[in-house]
Amino acid sequence: MFRKITLKNIENLLAFLTLFTDTEAQLYNIETEPLTLDPYCYSKEFNKFITSVYQENFVIDFDWPAWQNEAERLVANPELLIVADILTLQKLLTTHIRKERFCSGHLAAMIKNGHFLAIFHRLQAIHAALMLEKSDNHGKRNMMKQMSVFQGDITQLPVDAIVNAAKNSLLGGGGVDGAIHRAAGPELLDECRQLHGCATGEAKITQGYKLKAKWVIHTVGPVWRGGNQGEDEMLARCYRNSLTLAEQYQIKTIAFPAISTGVYGFPLERASKIAIAEVNKFLNSHHSIEQVIFVCFSQSAYDCYIKGVQEVVES
Template identity: 70%
Template sequence: MTDKITVIQGDITQLQVDAIVNAANNSLLGGGGVDGAIHRAAGSQLLAECRQLRGCATGAAKITQGYNLPAKWVIHTVGPVWEGGDRGEDELLASCYRSSLTLAVQHGIKTIAFPAISTGVYRFPIDRAAQIAVREVQAFLSTNDSISQVILVCFSQSTCDRFLKALQQVGETSLN
């Protein structure tokens, strides 16, 4: 299954995929980091459509058109703010990946790119987030073959290295 998962360093707004995932805030009305970059690249029509969605719960996902992005769709998911790990953060982050992938299947999306959800201003520990992301994507792909490629896009090289390590560890586990 790990052959369908790729980790890269890059700009998620430039990828030629069916859908990109936005690490959004609960309002879905834009913000900083990945969220702000996606809103800027997509244009004002994205904000107008997001206003109609009336927000999104943490761990859930909603979908919009991609507008000026190369991707046809944007799946908005709200990751948890890290509060020490005893407030359900791991499950909420896992739910972001599952909810986004479920929406992708419902919309016939074959290729999808995720950012490192919650690892920026939400302070989720990167190694932990990487393990959750890879585990959830692999588990989903093992039961659903309609998605052909998942790209985990990291802004920095150090984050990319940690996601690559998580992918390698999951690959080694699945070989045993």
Template identity: 65%
Template sequence: MSSNGTSKKIIAIQGDITQQGVDAIVNAANESLLGGGGVDGAIHKAAGPALLEECRTLGGCNVGDAKITKGYQLPAQWVIHTVGPVWRGGNDQEDQLLASCYNRCLEIATEKRLKTIAFPAISTGVYGYPLELATPIAIQTVKDFLQGNTTIQQVIFVCFSLDSYDCYKHFLLEMLPEK
């Protein structure tokens, strides 16, 4: 699915983010960056213990921000860790903080001159952000960022569940119609 006539692509797939052969995968981390459940736990397990050791040196990460580490035993060379907002009903700057996660990850990828990046559905797991609200924020933020970016060539939204994939597919068709 191309992004409005450019050579850059924004796509969604169903799969395991730890298996993606991209320049960087994004970890939906907690503020400690020391591992957790869901995507965070899966990435730490697949990358091996050296990831945790590097994360210990980073001093944590604020909500809406991101930090980068090596990918270690992952197919991806880099892991960009971002801390999404916990859903509190939508009146606690959740939308802005979620958009900031995607922006910061893309800024870091651009600084490192990375061409491909894979995102999970940030904050939609244990942090409780409703998928149908988070998905259009993710897609719009990425679309807007790529319009002014010459480095990143492909963004993949890697959806673990079929429900998540169906949601991303729906919003991609709606928000990025083929030209």
């Protein structure tokens, strides 16, 4: 049975977000002595979170056996939560914390693999959207729908295109570049060889092959050299040229990594502001692309992009 969720319910549950973002937090221990059927011992703070899930109407009655396959699909592919609605989150939280369905070791697994954190990230996005609904600002609501932030694996996103932060050779490398090549399969490298490289700030496109995305747009970000060598403009061109190429190929949904912020050393906050500004400018002047997702690997990057998107939307 569906239970109505209010802004206050969401805010009260989001108060526990730091439990899952604090890398030092010890949410459970495994007691090996004495021997017991349930060796998992959870912290007082985590048990307060479980109590809050019940108190804030996130535990509901529904046909769980009929939904079990969907639950398993979402656990295996947390990137799908980026479009989950409140009812789906209620079902997931109910699935995870009902003790008659799993031993308590299941909760530990959901903490360790980041699934609870993925649920919280989606709750944050829903909360922001509801706040805009409350403000009755149509333009801001549209912008929130068009720009979103996701923490996770870009290779698993079900979008039309993902952007690869590539090297000039386009022949693969480390970081997100290597991850995309591994996920797409050797055919991607074969096609990249035919492109004969890519200049910094430019973009080229290939098929996605084994990826969930149909297309991969390869762009080469600048190496940070102190900020006085035209790095800002080069990075901005990466986003402009990628979006222009996406429009030419009638791509509706596209995901960007945090270009140049890894081994290329571009300061994260500076890079995120450039990325968000360029995407915002493009979306305001073009209407072909429906959604742009900024994909972050680390919690610090996620927090930085969330803050940046909210600042642009509220300005």
